[in-house]
Amino acid sequence: MNPSPHQIADDRMKQAAYYARLSEMLEGLYDKCADFWRDHRAEHKSDTACNNAWHGTEDGRKETKIKLRLKALEKQMAASRSMLDVLHAEARNQM
Numbered sequence: 001m002n003p004s005p006h007q008i009a010d011d012r013m014k015q016a017a018y019y020a021r022l023s024e025m026l027e028g029l030y031d032k033c034a035d036f037w038r039d040h041r042a043e044h045k046s047d048t049a050c051n052n053a054w055h056g057t058e059d060g061r062k063e064t065k066i067k068l069r070l071k072a073l074e075k076q077m078a079a080s081r082s083m084l085d086v087l088h089a090e091a092r093n094q095m
Contacts, residue, residue: 005087012080019073022066029063036060 003011036054044050054060 002083002087005084008080008084008087012077012084015073015077015080019070019077022070022073026063026066026070029059029066032059033063 033054036057036059037050040053041047041050044053055064
């Protein structure tokens with residue numbers, strides 16, 4: 001059985017709230033990344049090496065995980081939107 005449009009909309013609201021929380025967390029990690037670069041760039045021969053060093057830290061790994069979660073949420077939200085569009089079209093054709 002398919003979820004109702006109200007259930008889908010409610011799920012999308014929850015996903016949007018989770019997306020916002022993750023985005024706030026990512027913002028904080030970007031601040032830490034900037035601090036890391038300021039403090040450690042001179043230790044590395046290239047920007048790539050410094051970036052790799054950042055991603056080797058716990059915060060760098062958190063950044064990567066959050067970015068992947070955000071991408072997955074974007075896909076889930078798009079699929080939910082598609083389902084709502086289908087249900088809307090079906091409802092219009094039934095009348």
